[in-house]
Amino acid sequence: MQRLWVTGYRSYELNAFGDTDPKIQVIKYALKNYFINLLENQQLDWIITGANLGVEQWASEAALELRENYPVSIAIMIPYEEFANRWNEKNQAKFLKLKQQVDFFASTSNKPYTSPLQLRNYQNFMLLHTDRALMIYDEEHVGKPKYDYQLIKQHQETASYQLDLLDFYDLQDAAEEYQTKKGLEKYSE
Numbered sequence: 001m002q003r004l005w006v007t008g009y010r011s012y013e014l015n016a017f018g019d020t021d022p023k024i025q026v027i028k029y030a031l032k033n034y035f036i037n038l039l040e041n042q043q044l045d046w047i048i049t050g051a052n053l054g055v056e057q058w059a060s061e062a063a064l065e066l067r068e069n070y071p072v073s074i075a076i077m078i079p080y081e082e083f084a085n086r087w088n089e090k091n092q093a094k095f096l097k098l099k100q101q102v103d104f105f106a107s108t109s110n111k112p113y114t115s116p117l118q119l120r121n122y123q124n125f126m127l128l129h130t131d132r133a134l135m136i137y138d139e140e141h142v143g144k145p146k147y148d149y150q151l152i153k154q155h156q157e158t159a160s161y162q163l164d165l166l167d168f169y170d171l172q173d174a175a176e177e178y179q180t181k182k183g184l185e186k187y188s189e
Helices: 022-040 055-066 089-101 116-128 146-156 168-188
Strands: 003-008 046-049 073-078 104-107 132-136 162-166
Touching (some): 003 116, 022 055, 022 132, 046 055, 055 089, 055 132, 073 116, 132 146, 146 162, 162 168
Parallel strands (some): 003 046, 003 132, 046 073, 073 104
């Protein structure tokens, strides 16, 4: 069984808001291409991600779209109970919808947020229950994902664990490919 941890930037770190933001469409396109490559090579059974607004939720959405054509299971893990309670109503509704659509949902702590230790326990859980990771992260543009990146790099010192990065150059290539594809689809109509 191949289990992939997907994480990366929060939406505000990419200045990407609203479901129709072109940046989000490009990121989901890049994620789908990565997932499809693994699925078609029988290297992926589970896509496991968090529920943060941004790459994690977009990864769940992209995986749900692929599930119609590929045998993949999707899990969302959260680091503590009441994870989305401080979000606005729209974001909470989106979170609840994703929670209902995925194959598995759980929290690594049975309490609301009390300490940073819950976040560290979540990271360790994700490392120990996945075989590899995909991050949308650029080492030249640090942000919240740097903590996951640093932990994965540290874990790689003692364990065989693959980390793939999609950086801003990769996203630029995906944007150009996405625009070309959309242009060809429009032209062929």
